[in-house]
Amino acid sequence: MDPSDPAYAGQKDYGKAMLAVYDWWVMGVMSRIAWKVDIPEMVEFYREHISTNHLDVGPGTGFLIDEADLPDDARVVLLDPNPNVLAHASKRLARLAPETVEADVLKPLPVEGPFDSACLANVLHCLPGPIEDKARAIEHIAAVLSPDGVLSGSTVLGDSADHNGIATSFLKAVNKRKAFDNLGDSVEGIRAILEASFEEVEVTDAGSMAYFVGRRPKAPLPPD
C-alpha cells in the first residue's frame, strides 16, 4: 500500500515479528487486561457466522479461521493490503488452500463472489475515521455477498465505551500513531453504517468492544 494512503497506518504494523507474537499479545494479554473480552466467546461468535464459502477481510494470523473447524474443501479467500499477513495466514491455513488477495477494503474488492459469509474481525478500529468513512468497507463487502450472505465482526469502541485505565492509555497511544483511528467509533455509529448496507443488523455492546452482524445485503447504490 502506498504510504501516502490514509489507510496505510492501520496495516503497516503487521510485520513478521508482530505476527509471530500477535496471538499471545492480542488474544492472550490485551483481550484480558484491556478489552475484557472472552476469547472463547469471540471464537464461538465467529464459528456461528462462518460458512464454507467465506471471505475474510484482515485475517491477521488466521487464528479465528483456524479455530472455526472448517472442512478442508471450504472456499476461503483472505483479503488484506499487507503481504506479510497473507503469507502468514495462508501458511497457517494451508489445509484449506486459501486464495489470497492483496487489497484494501476501502476500495472496491477485486474478488470473485458471491460469498455466503464474510468476516471483518477487529479491523474497523484500524481503518481511518470518522466512522462515516468506514462505511465504504461495509459497502464493498456487502457488494460481494450472496442475497442470504452474512457479514460478522467485532471492533474496539472509542471514547463512548466504558474502558479501564489500561485500555484508555493504549487507545490514546495507538490513535496518536494512527495504528487505530477509532476514538469516535460508537455502537450507534457502527449500527448506522451497517444499516446503510444490510436489511437486518445486530450490534452488541461488549464493554470495550462491539460485535456486529449484517444480514441480507441491500442492492448497491449507483456510483455518484
Ligand SMILES: C[S@@+](CC[C@H](N)C(=O)[O-])C[C@H]1O[C@@H](n2cnc3c(N)ncnc32)[C@H](O)[C@@H]1O
Ligand atoms: C487487529 S488485526 C485483526 C486480525 C484478525 N482478524 C483477528 O481478529 O485476529 C487487523 C487486520 O486488518 C488488516 N487491515 C488493516 N487495514 C486494512 C484495510 N484497509 N483493508 C483490509 N485489511 C486491513 C491488517 O493488515 C490486519 O490483518
